[in-house]
Amino acid sequence: MKKLIILCSILVLSRIVLAQSTTYAILPKPNKLAEKTGTFTLPNTVKISVDDEAVRFIADMLAGQLAKATGRTPSVTTGKSGKAAIRFESAKGDKLGAEGYALRVTPKQIVISAEKPQGFFYGLQSLLQLMPAEVFSPTAVRNVVWSVPCCIIEDQPRYAYRGLHLDVGRHFFPVSFVKKYIDLIALHKQNVFHWHLTEDQGWRIEIKKYPKLTEVGSQRKQSMIGRYGENRYDGTPYSGFYTQDEVREVVRYAQERFVTVIPEIELPGHSMAILAGYPELGSSPDKIVPVATKWGVFDDVLFPREETFTFLQDVLTEVMDLFPSQYIHIGGDECPKTQWKQSRFCQDLMKREGLKDEHELQSYFIRRIDKFITSKGRKMIGWDEILEGGLSPNATVMSWRGTEGGIAAARQGHDAIMTPGGFCYLDHYQADPKTQPIAIGGFTTLEKTYGYEPTPDSLNAEEAKHIIGVQGNVWTEYMLTPEYVEYMVWPRAIALAEVGWTNKDRKNVDEFKQRLAVHQKRLDFLNVNYFGAPINNKFQYQMPTQTASKK
CATH class of the missing domain: 3.20.20.80 (Glycosidases)
Incomplete structure (x- = not known):
């Protein structure tokens, strides 16, 4: 009976991990991610605010990508606007470090926090990867529900x-x-x-x-x-x-x-x-x-x-x-x-x-x-x-x-x-x-x-x-x-x-592959000809070879 309970627990845990890996398919994997219930849906008119003019260009990157993919151009303002759908908010202290960021998604708002511009930029990459894949489209895509799963992320790199x-x-x-x-x-x-x-x-x-x-x-x-x-x-x-x-x-x-x-x-x-x-x-x-x-x-x-x-x-x-x-x-x-x-x-x-x-x-x-x-x-x-x-x-x-x-x-x-x-x-x-x-x-x-x-x-x-x-x-x-x-x-x-x-x-390599899918x-x-892509015939195949040199 105990073995059956353990097996069932492993199966349930595996399903939870699998579900999280496809819902929160961020690459590379954040070092802290807490899954929350609900989703945030982009309103028809998206407002983005930044509280530091030095990172406005990062907010503009987000606005530009959303404009291309959704066909709707968000507005970007500088100042402490609590009503904006997406906020870039300076973090206090030195907990996150130069490249770290925090990302909080609730049904009402998305907030990216960081101490340095690099952190905001990496928070932006994670946010984009939480959205439907169509957000990377170079042209407007119709009939997409532009939603983001709720979560709290605190993340910073292992190596500099x-x-x-x-x-x-x-x-x-x-x-x-x-x-x-x-x-x-x-x-x-x-x-x-x-x-x-x-x-x-x-x-x-x-x-x-x-x-x-x-x-x-x-x-x-x-x-x-x-x-x-x-x-x-x-x-x-x-x-x-x-x-x-x-x-x-x-x-x-x-x-x-x-x-x-x-x-x-x-x-x-x-x-x-x-x-x-x-x-x-x-x-x-x-x-x-x-x-x-x-x-x-x-x-x-x-x-x-x-x-x-x-x-x-x-x-x-x-x-x-x-x-x-x-x-x-x-x-x-x-x-x-x-x-x-x-x-x-x-x-x-x-x-x-x-x-x-x-x-x-x-x-x-x-x-x-x-x-x-x-x-x-x-x-x-x-x-x-x-x-x-x-x-x-x-x-x-x-x-x-x-x-x-x-x-x-x-x-x-x-x-x-x-x-x-x-x-x-x-x-x-x-x-x-x-x-x-x-x-x-x-x-x-x-x-x-x-x-x-x-x-x-x-x-x-x-x-x-x-x-x-x-x-x-x-x-x-x-x-x-x-x-x-x-x-x-x-x-x-x-x-x-x-x-x-x-x-x-x-x-975890298996979970990595799920996110990679x-x-x-x-x-x-993004029109990348990766190994396994549908466009792999874009180059000339030749016979295999081998050399003794690195270069």
Whole structure:
């Protein structure tokens, strides 16, 4: 009898959880949500009020979206109007933090409270996700009951850094798509767009002082197609870069959505696009170095000469003028040491500086860059290879080769962002490769990504504080179009968004999938070509492939 009672209780509880997950299908999941009876229905004339002019633009975002979807334009007023249907109300104290919010829905009114604009913005995202999916429609939808289930939410993120990356070096994507990418980052309460702007296969950002970076470095004569080992090429020239005005436009767009854009300028490896225009920065000024047409890792790298440091300081100065982000990413990964080992200059430099091997020479290189970035009031991020030969004093480590780099950095008192390939690389296959478009390799399902825990158990409480967040990475060797990128990124990036926002004791993969099923209807209105979407035929299928390299 007791077993039957327990079983019945489990079934009832499961049904309650299922009902809540579909009624309150918010992604990422709020950390506190109390279900209440009843619903709020939008009146024919919607009034929105804000008590702080600094957040009026967020209320205007809501009004604009409601106007598009309902065909009725709400009014927005500034002041303490208790009669408004939807109120943005400043919270007292510091309970919610910079990104936290409270959302209270009653049959008569909706109130979003926060201490900072970011919190109001994230409260808005949750409110929109409580409404019918049609609220994301770009045009008016008729015969919809615009209701919101009653509830009380108190919510704030688990990690301060919640990022999504995009490689535009292998394949270039227009500003319009970059903006859509940022919209989706913001919708899922992520707050960092890591823009991978330079690669062996293409330099994608205008630098005024060094025009050959785009005149030469942004163009390659052809691209690989098919399996990596087949060495087949399309014979078609490929090019593209962002002007500084376009970069400013993207940064400004992201700021309005509380997304920080972190630029990545690769060094000292993955630099063939630099050397194509400025070979004197590599092994020989007389060497012809083409922009790479093949994917992978190459021996041609930057040399630690004073001319190289002057060049990089000039480039980074222009980059920092364009990007106000606290962090500047310098790559630092996959730098072969072959040419350094064969160079009299490098070997003499190592003796002069007391460096025991080429790994320490790379550390010397990175420390020089770190010192310059720090002198400009910024912080440097690098891939976990920057640990080799001794970590730069002020560096933050992005751990991609598993979790070991992040653990080592945290134990040394350095901040770390966790992005291990097995969980966070969204260029991996997400289903049986025989059924999927070409990808770089690997196998990372939605469930595996969702199950990732960024803070390792092996760290003590003080060390664990240095794990500041998590990021999904998107390398685009085989992603030729925006639709292809969307197919690979979503919904796995949504799973990572929940990993970064929601406390681990609140997570449940089955319940997540129930909310995701509702959320997919929103993505349909947003015209996102996610895995499983009805529009998945928007890109060309190719045979599966695999490479040994991350990039």
